[in-house]
Amino acid sequence: MKIVNDSTCSWINDLTSRTNIKSLESNEDSEWLIIGAGYTGLSAARKLAQLYPDQKIIIIDAQLAGEGASSRNSGYLVDTTLNDGFTSNKDLDNYKKKTEIYNLGINVVKKFINDYQVDCDWNDCGKYFASSKKEDEKTLINFSETLKKLDFEHNLLSNHELSKRLGTNFYNVALHTKGGVLLHPGKLVRAMIDVLPKNVCLYENSSLLSWGKTKDIISCEFKNGKINTKKIIFATNGFLKSLGIKSNYNFPITLTASMTRPLTENEFKAIGQPKEWGVLPVRPMGATIRMTKDKRILVRNTAEVHNPFKMSKFDLQKRSINQKIGIKKRFPQLPEDIIQSSWSGVVSRTRNSSQIFEKIDKNIFAAGCYNGSGIGVGTLFGEQIAIKASEENSKEIKIIEARNKPTWLPPQPFLNLGVKTRLIYERLRARSEI
Ligand SMILES: Cc1cc2nc3c(=O)[nH]c(=O)nc-3n(C[C@H](O)[C@H](O)[C@H](O)COP(=O)(O)OP(=O)(O)OC[C@H]3O[C@@H](n4cnc5c(N)ncnc54)[C@H](O)[C@@H]3O)c2cc1C
Numbered sequence: 001m002k003i004v005n006d007s008t009c010s011w012i013n014d015l016t017s018r019t020n021i022k023s024l025e026s027n028e029d030s031e032w033l034i035i036g037a038g039y040t041g042l043s044a045a046r047k048l049a050q051l052y053p054d055q056k057i058i059i060i061d062a063q064l065a066g067e068g069a070s071s072r073n074s075g076y077l078v079d080t081t082l083n084d085g086f087t088s089n090k091d092l093d094n095y096k097k098k099t100e101i102y103n104l105g106i107n108v109v110k111k112f113i114n115d116y117q118v119d120c121d122w123n124d125c126g127k128y129f130a131s132s133k134k135e136d137e138k139t140l141i142n143f144s145e146t147l148k149k150l151d152f153e154h155n156l157l158s159n160h161e162l163s164k165r166l167g168t169n170f171y172n173v174a175l176h177t178k179g180g181v182l183l184h185p186g187k188l189v190r191a192m193i194d195v196l197p198k199n200v201c202l203y204e205n206s207s208l209l210s211w212g213k214t215k216d217i218i219s220c221e222f223k224n225g226k227i228n229t230k231k232i233i234f235a236t237n238g239f240l241k242s243l244g245i246k247s248n249y250n251f252p253i254t255l256t257a258s259m260t261r262p263l264t265e266n267e268f269k270a271i272g273q274p275k276e277w278g279v280l281p282v283r284p285m286g287a288t289i290r291m292t293k294d295k296r297i298l299v300r301n302t303a304e305v306h307n308p309f310k311m312s313k314f315d316l317q318k319r320s321i322n323q324k325i326g327i328k329k330r331f332p333q334l335p336e337d338i339i340q341s342s343w344s345g346v347v348s349r350t351r352n353s354s355q356i357f358e359k360i361d362k363n364i365f366a367a368g369c370y371n372g373s374g375i376g377v378g379t380l381f382g383e384q385i386a387i388k389a390s391e392e393n394s395k396e397i398k399i400i401e402a403r404n405k406p407t408w409l410p411p412q413p414f415l416n417l418g419v420k421t422r423l424i425y426e427r428l429r430a431r432s433e434i
Contacts, residue, residue, distance in 0.1 A: 001242070002207060003062045004310040009343035010259040010296070011186035012071045018193070021064065024206040024225040030056045032389075033220060033229035035208050035243070037061035038070035039374060040367050041235035042192035043108075043382025044389075049197040051390055057200045058227060062207035062239075066189035069237060069374065072345030074257065074288050074300050076278055077109055077375045078102055079179030080152055082129050082143055096150055097403045101355075104396055105376020106181065108383060109188070116195050120187040121293050123276055127182070130162065130174035131282035132432055137173040139282055144175060153178035166279065167271035167291070168330040174279070182278045182290065185375060208243065218363065231389055234366040235382060237374070238308050238346030245366050246356055249406040250348045251415060254306035256316060257288075258323035258342040263295045263334070270333045280372075285426040286433030287326045296340075297331070299323045301434045305420055311344040319344075326434050347371065350406035357381055357388075357400050365389045369406065 007013075032048055034041045037059050045059045061068075079102050113120060129140065140156060147154050154177045162171045196202060211220045211232075220227045234245045238252040263271075278290045287301035302319050320342035327334065348369045350356070355377060356369045365388060367381040384396050409415050 001309045003068075003239070005063055005067060006311065006313070006316060006343050008316075008341040009067075009072050009186075010341045011075075011184060012067055013341065014184070015186050015190050018064070021204050022202065024060060024203040024222050024227070026224075027226045028058065028228075030058045030227060030229045032057040032231050032233070033218070033227055034059040034233045034235055035220075036068075036235035036237065036239070037065035037193070037202065037204070038068050038235065038237060039189060039192065039378035040237065040382040040385075041233070042066070042189065042196070043379045044233050044235055044367070044386040045196060045200045046192065047383040047386035048390075049200050051386065053197070053199060055199065058203065058229070059196075059200060060203040060206050060208065060222070060227070062205070064204050065193050065202060066186070069345040069347055070189040070378070071186040072257070072343055073185045073375065074278070074290060074298060075183050075185045075375070076127055076280065076288070076372070077106055077181040077183055078127070078373050079106060080147065080177055081372060082139075082280065082282065092146065092149060094404055095146060097399075099150060099152075100399050101377055101380070101403060102373055104399060105373065105380040106179075108380045109376050112192070112379065113188075116191060118188065118191040120191065121182075121184040123182045123293065124180070125182060125276060125278075126176055126178045127180040128157075128162075128166070128174045128176050128277065128279045129282050130171040130279045131286070132170050132172055133282075134172050136282045140173055140175045147177070164272065165274060166277055167274040170330040171279070173282075182276060183375070188375070211243070213361070213364070216363065231363045232365070233385055233389055234360075234364075235368065235385075237368040237370070237378070238348045240348055240356065240366060240368050242308070245360065246358070246406070248409050248411070250350050250356060250369050251409065251419065252308040252346050253303050253349050253419075254308060254311065254344055254346050255300060256302045256311070256319040256323070256342060256344045257298060257300035258320050258339045260297045260327065260338040261340040263297070263338070267334055268295050271331055281430065281433050283426070283430035283433050285423065285430040289326070289330065297327055297338075299326045301326050304423060305416055308346040316342055316344060322434060329434075347374070351409050352404060352407045354404045354406045355381065355400075356406060357385060359388065
């Protein structure tokens with residue numbers, strides 16, 4: 001099936017259009033093939049090119065490189081998470097392992113932007129976990145205990161301080177973590193495309209239709225060509241399942257977001273001229289809200305089981321109305337019609353919110369399923385899966401492989417039924433927080 005994207009993502013539309021876009025139009029042989037050109041695939045390509053400057057590396061994407069979830073996310077490079085998936089973080093040891101991976105993720109993105117002098121609106125201002133419900137203070141106090149044990153600098157805040165910092169009276173309780181970065185996701189992934197070395201060949205608008213392995217060669221069929229490769233890395237995240245990768249361990253979830261136009265000086269004054277900030281919800285299905293560096297407001301408040309290949313204009317508009325309500329609740333003093341664009345994006349989830357990082361078979365590798373932490377963890381896993389595919393090891397791989405492995409999922413229709421029921425329950429619990 002063809003991936004059909006909306007063309008209305010603000011992050012993508014902020015960038016200049018790319019030229020020199022090539023599609024696969026012939027048959028090719030290569031040492032290495034990477035499927036998917038988001039943070040994961042591009043980072044794998046960059047690392048392989050460093051390790052094998054004389055070998056041919058092909059990276060291929062069904063759409064334009066970087067224009068999947070990697071440009072469509074909310075731009076939180078996280079050090080900690082409160083709601084990542086369908087399980088809570090009760091187990092301290094597991095949570096510690098998770099945050100070690102997040103920390104490696106932040107460091108690898110930091111190194112990338114320093115090495116290549118990338119401007120991606122990096123702001124290490126931390127982030128808030130916030131709620132309008134006073135009763136959520138209990139959750140935040142428990143979370144604070146966990147963070148204390150792991151030495152994460154943070155503080156709890158109440159309504160008065162929050163309204164000064166955020167420019168809205170909506171929130172009553174919050175926990176601010178000092179760690180964590182806000183950035184422009186589109187600028188980051190564009191930089192990863194721009195720095196691809198010469199021995200990496202990027203093909204776009206070329207969807208992998210089928211693949212198979214005969215002896216030691218992996219054959220991949222595309223609409224206008226075929227690639228035979230010795231080694232392959234699947235980096236298609238929300239589309240791993242559709243390619244038969246770890247099918248019983250991951251499933252796609254579609255998210256939608258909207259962004260306003262930049263606020264005018266008067267509008268910005270009316271909300272108290274806050275500095276850039278990012279809020280994550282305390283309840284899993286609540287809204288992610290950001291005030292960007294250039295005074296735009298981003299809101300992401302849906303997550304659902306939906307056809308990952310396409311969302312119709314009509315469906316997107318319906319979700320955008322939800323986002324308009326989310327902005328109105330928080331900023332009643334702003335005009336009604338300030339949303340400039342709305343878009344959808346696809347992520348991949350596992351049952352226990354653990355990531356996929358694996359050798360699937362001889363010479364076949366896969367990395368993905370980061371829930372809300374794909375900026376850092378995707379960049380990290382991309383580089384490290386390239387090292388693993390080279391039959392090498394690293395201290396990072398040891399840390400990654402010490403995490404819990406994804407757990408088995410029931411087959412359809414039970415899977416969709418279970419996920420939908422859970423999402424409905426979470427949506428009801430978070431209806432005040434959209
Ligand atoms: C609305 C939204 C908000 C989010 N917010 C955050 C956030 O704040 N912080 C955070 O860390 N993460 C966030 N995420 C998640 C994050 O965006 C992803 O985890 C991350 O982009 C994954 O990167 P990736 O390279 O693995 O996958 P992707 O960027 O999805 O790249 C996979 C690529 O594979 C390609 N592909 C799929 N099928 C095929 C095929 N058959 N043939 C060829 N190519 C194929 C796709 O076209 C796509 O470009 C969010 C995601 C969304 C959608």
